[in-house]
Amino acid sequence: MAKKNMILHLASFCVLCLEFILCRYVLFPIHGMKEWPFDLFLFCLIVIAISFFVKTSLIPIFSSLSYIVGFVIGLIFQIDGIEPAAGKTNNLCIIWTTVIICAVISSVLGELVKKKFHYK
Numbered sequence: 001m002a003k004k005n006m007i008l009h010l011a012s013f014c015v016l017c018l019e020f021i022l023c024r025y026v027l028f029p030i031h032g033m034k035e036w037p038f039d040l041f042l043f044c045l046i047v048i049a050i051s052f053f054v055k056t057s058l059i060p061i062f063s064s065l066s067y068i069v070g071f072v073i074g075l076i077f078q079i080d081g082i083e084p085a086a087g088k089t090n091n092l093c094i095i096w097t098t099v100i101i102c103a104v105i106s107s108v109l110g111e112l113v114k115k116k117f118h119y120k
Contacts, residue, residue, distance in 0.1 A: 005052065009060050012048050012060035012064040013045070015064045016045065016048065016063070016064040019064070019067045020037060031075075036096075040096065040100055044066070044067050058107045065103070073095060074095035078091055078092040
């Protein structure tokens with residue numbers, strides 16, 4: 001079980017790193033955000049690290065995949081606007097963050113259900 005747990009979390013970490021490089025550097029001209037992709041990467045990385053010590057299986061998968069899924073959903077549903085005080089605004093970061101947080105919460109709930117009904 002420990003080896004399977006290590007491989008699962010290492011694979012989730014590698015996928016998350018690739019997604020971060022893709023979103024932060026390759027797709028930078030699309031979104032123009034420098035710090036927020038890194039902040040979301042750190043959040044997902046911390047979630048994966050905690051789930052490693054708790055020995056869960058759904059949480060690392062959901063958190064690593066939610067990074068790119070949230071970005072794509074944010075690109076699809078983003079709305080550009082203009083505010084008098086702030087200038088040009090965009091809600092991509094809000095959508096991206098919401099998708100990641102919802103995925104992490106749903107994976108935690110899934111783990112609790114799995115533990116309660118003893119699914120393996």
